[in-house]
Structure formats: structure tokens, C-alpha cells
Amino acid sequence: MRGAYTLARVAVTVRVAAGWLWWLGVVAAVPGTAVTFSPTGRRIGVMAGVVLFVVAAAVSFLFRGSRHAERARGASRAAKSVFLQDRRVTARAWLRRRRWWLLAVFVVALASNAVLPCAAGMLVGGVGAGLWLRSRRVARIERSRDGLLWVRPDGDPALYQLTGIAAGDAAPGGGRRRHR
Template sequence: MVRGAYTLARVAVTVRVAAGWLWWLGVVAAVPGTAVTFSPTGRRIGVTAGAALFVVAAAVSFLVRRGRHAERAKGASRAAKSVFLQDRKVTARAWVRRRRWWLLVVFVLAVASNAVLPCAAGMLLGGVGAGLWLRSRGVARIERSRDALLWVRPDGNPALYQLTGIAAGDAAPGGGRRRR
């Protein structure tokens, strides 16, 4: 255990933020593909391929390493009283700030791919976002079953989860806004 004060971020919030950003970037990247009038494959094939990619990407991003959160939750320790719990907005802002260039590159590639296969790459991004949103619902289920929230050090080892009570922080189980 680390001595002194340190910061913890919610696991579910980081998964949910990734889901939201990838979903909306995918939607925005797919919309110009509907306006493409000529491409080597055609609009109908692009949209059909995009729908298949959406389903496959959602399933893969939900199922791959799905049990990782449950395994890490079993080995989680109680958070010390000296920790600082990050707000949802701070965690989201930090996640986006660390990955903004990757998000920009993926978005530009998805928009550019509309010239070859309309809508497909945008729908692929949206599928990954949908799968991650489903994964955040799985984390919420784990948190409710343990009656504790899962936290991780943003600057430390992401495999070391820590627990707090269900009322800690400003996010509900699953990373959404807490209803008042």
C-alpha cells in the first residue's frame, strides 16, 4: 500500500467516457458517408458492411477480456482515508486529454474511408463505443453485487483496484451521473 495522499479515478467512468467518445465520433464520421454518390463499392454495400462491422465490433469490445474487471475486483483492497476521489468531469477530461491525438487520427481515418466504403469505418467506431458502454453496465453489475465502487490510480498500475463505499464520489454505479 502506498503511504500518503494520492488520487483515485472511477473504473466505470473511464470505460463510459471511452464509450461515449467513440460512439459520437463514429456517428459523426458515418454521416458524410450517406452523402457519397459515387464510390468503388457503392453506398448500399458500405452501409451493409458498416452494419456488420458495428455488430462485430460491439460484440468483440464487450466480450474480449470481459472478466478482467471481475477478477481485479476480487483482489481489490479498501481505499485509505487519505485518498482524493476524482470527480466524473475531471476523470473524463483527463482521459480525453491523454488520448486526444488518437481520437483525432481515428476520426480523420474514418471520415476519409467514406470515399472507399461509405459509412463503414464510422459504424465500426460506433460499434466499439456501444460495446464499451455495455461493458460499463457490466462494471455497474459488479459494483452493485459487491456493494462497493471500483477505483484505480490514474498514474499508477491500472490492475490494482481499490474499493470505497457505494455512496462515495459523484458517479453512480456504472459511471453515470448520480441521481439526486
């Protein structure tokens, strides 16, 4: 690839999705604890929500989760002419592209409290928890490769590129880098 282009961290995009889905799920589930007029009842809704949380976390962690390791094996070294996106810029871009989708998920989860309290919110939170676990898996991959995985935000998401472990402002796994 010739010329300068931008790269975004793979782990940051996974972690941003995890954070937003987790908090939207929590905020959507909390009002369900106060619902007393549901046809199924609060207890059944919460128990169904727990089951949905565990299943959603497992599915979002395991479903296509090995693709990060496969793509990391095929990753090429990033060129010196690339621009590495900041963690905040990557998070803002991810949110901007998906804000209406997230709003729709939140409204549906909140509205479903009238039928099955807490369940849909806990489902959304479970997806967020599974994605957070997946970001931890990406961190292990990055540490084992002794490099960070990047992807072009405007290109093919399957083409990972690799930089040194000190590149960028995010630690392995997408969290904030702790400076000592």
C-alpha cells in the same frame, strides 16, 4: 500504500471512452450516406458497416471483459487519505491523454467514406457501443460488491481499490448520480 494519492473511477473511464467513440463514429458515418461516387456503392458500405458495428460491439464487450470481475475480486479497501477524482476531472484527463489518437481515428473513418461509405464510422461506433455495455457490466459488479471500483490514474491499472457505494459523484456504472 502510504500518503495521500488520487483515485479515478473505473466505470467512468470506460463510459467516457464509450461516449467519445460512439459520437465520433456517428459523425464519421453520417457523411457516408451522401456519398454517391464510391467504387463499392453506398448500399454495400452501409451493409458492411452494420456487420462491422455488431462485430466491433461484441468484441469490445467480450474481449478481456472479465478482467473487471477478476480485478474486483482482488480489490483492496481504499485508504481514508485518498482523494477521489470527480467524474468531470476523470473524463477531462482521459480525453487529454487520448485526443490525438481520437482525432486520427475520426479522420481515418471520415476519409474511408470515399472507398466504403459509413463502414469505418459504424465500426468506431460499434466499439463505443461495446464499451458502453462493458460499463453496464462494471455497474453490475459494483452493485454486487456493494462498493465502487477505483484505480490510480498514475499507477498500475490492474490494482483496483474499493470504496463505499456512496463515495464520489458518479453512480455505479459511471453515469451521473441522481440526487433526489
